[in-house]
Amino acid sequence: MKQVVIATKNKGKAKDFEALFGPLGYEVVTMFEVAPEMEIEETGTTFEENAILKAEALAKELGTIVIADDSGLAVDALNGEPGVYSARYAGDHDDEANMIKLLENLQGVEDDKRTARFCCCIAIAGPEFATTTVFGTCEGVIAHEKRGTNGFGYDPIFFVPSLNRMMAELSPEEKGAISHRGNAIRKLKEQLPNLIK
Numbered sequence: 001m002k003q004v005v006i007a008t009k010n011k012g013k014a015k016d017f018e019a020l021f022g023p024l025g026y027e028v029v030t031m032f033e034v035a036p037e038m039e040i041e042e043t044g045t046t047f048e049e050n051a052i053l054k055a056e057a058l059a060k061e062l063g064t065i066v067i068a069d070d071s072g073l074a075v076d077a078l079n080g081e082p083g084v085y086s087a088r089y090a091g092d093h094d095d096e097a098n099m100i101k102l103l104e105n106l107q108g109v110e111d112d113k114r115t116a117r118f119c120c121c122i123a124i125a126g127p128e129f130a131t132t133t134v135f136g137t138c139e140g141v142i143a144h145e146k147r148g149t150n151g152f153g154y155d156p157i158f159f160v161p162s163l164n165r166m167m168a169e170l171s172p173e174e175k176g177a178i179s180h181r182g183n184a185i186r187k188l189k190e191q192l193p194n195l196i197k
């Protein structure tokens with residue numbers, strides 16, 4: 001089976017990628033398998049900078065083609081926060097604490113002002129070509145409480161109006177069909193048909 005290496009240590013993200021790459025005949029391999037000791041510091045101030053940083057660091061270490069995803073949630077009422085800092089919004093890399101902090105910061109904000117989008121930059125780096133990036137977004141509304149148990153991160157409080165369900169109520173395949181990550185991967189396939197078939 002063909003393999004695709006993703007520079008991530010987020011199990012939820014890896015599951016999203018499995019749903020996207022599985023149908024294309026790829027086995028997803030993450031840093032847990034190929035570089036468990038490696039820590040990549042995300043020092044960039046944009047999704048693109050961090051995605052490139054992660055993809056290039058692991059590609060250099062392994063000498064193979066690597067994909068990385070830097071993503072996050074931009075909430076309009078909070079001027080785009082938590083944005084690039086989504087993973088550590090409440091200090092630690094803790095999904096529960098991040099959601100609680102976000103709901104607290106949106107207390108009293110009316111439904112029509114709770115619009116938000118997930119953003120994803122995917123970078124692909126390798127020894128024989130210049131690093132390329134693609135973007136994907138997914139529009140939604142921040143709910144008032146959690147619902148659903150699928151997905152990861154902010155999925156339980158992200159309502160998807162087009163499906164009338166929370167992101168965490170979608171199967172990995174349903175999420176991939178509309179998500180920021182799915183939209184980015186579809187662009188990557190268009191741009192690099194020889195690498196991602």
Ligand SMILES: O=P(O)(O)OP(=O)(O)OP(=O)(O)OC[C@H]1O[C@@H](n2cnc3c(O)ncnc32)[C@H](O)[C@@H]1O
Binds near residue numbers: 008009042073
């Ligand atoms: O850097 P890696 O190891 O890939 O894992 P990470 O979780 O730190 O990933 P990011 O640096 O890209 O931070 C992304 C954060 O944005 C949020 N996020 C991104 N995509 C999401 C999604 O599909 N559903 C819910 N939350 C998401 C979630 O809090 C993630 O931890």
Ligand SMILES: [Mg+2]
Binds near residue numbers: 042087
């Ligand atoms: Mg990270």
